[in-house]
Amino acid sequence: MNEFYVIKNNGEKELFDYKKLEMSLKKAGATDDLISRVVSEISLEAKTKQVVSTQDIYRQAFSILKKNQRSIAVRYSLKKAVAELGPTGFPFEKFVAEIFKAEGYETLTDQIVQGKCVPHEVDIIAWKPGELIMVEAKFHTDFNLKSDLKIVLYVKARYDDIFGQEYFYGGEKRKLTEGWVITNTKFSATAIQYGQCQPALKFVGWNYPYDNNLHDMIEKYELIPLTALTTLTTSDKNLFLSKGIILSKNLLNTELLKSVNFDDRKIKSIQDEVNGLCEHCREKFGKK
Secondary structure: OOOOEEEOOOOOEEEOOHHHHHHHHHHOOOOHHHHHHHHHHHHHHHHHOOEEEHHHHHHHHHHHHHHHOHHHHHHHOHHHHHHOOOOOOHHHHHHHHHHHHHOOOEEEEEEEEEOOOOEEEEEEEEEEOOEEEEEEEEOOOOOOOEEOHHHHHHHHHHHHHHOOOEEEEOOEEEEOOEEEEEEOOEEOHHHHHHHOOOOOEEEEOOOOOOOOOHHHHHHHHOOOEHHHOOOOOHHHHHHHHHOOOOEHHHHHOHHHHHHOOOOHHHHHHHHHHHHHHOOOHHHHHOOO
């Protein structure tokens, strides 16, 4: 394979690591043959170039996957799809709430709670018997932006004011049991180091911790954001997001698609793609 350099989104230049590409393709579900094909074509394309961008690598890999197996292409693009829930953080908050619902929690978003000293805005509140979790959702459209020590110190100060207070959720009084910080990108090394010293705080990033990170949670519960669908245009996606519709599986509701004047052919193509991505969506949602 040809060696070449890539320019990362932050402007840094480094030698391209084929193993990283292979791992991301494998995680998306690509077969060994398909991985070999993607790697070979990217290597051949880069042969005459000394430097390419990571975005060029992503676009080429996505294009090859889409031609061969659309569902794998969508899973490969999950990180990008979550970043497209912006530019505001509100759809991301709803998306995170869906993860907690899949875990068996009841949830509310965009809440104001009274601390010992001052009121606080809380992005997501989740509860079930014996648990009350409050979540700070840090959303970034730029993959290179990290939640750093300053952010987590601020969040910790807020939770310190909340711990020990009683709140009425789910028909009973509850006290905060855990505070979470969830981001669609990364945490800085010092933020992670600090979090490891705070047992009441839980940090979840795109690939942090190693197990049960945000990517794992999305895959585990098949919570594919509709921004991942290749059968929707950008304006289609924005329309649904403006209506508070976040997940691709919600588009198995035929009446919803008819309400925005999609014809039968487009409805079928969208729902075929959703069913190809989500093994259990049809049995959970059906076609309404």
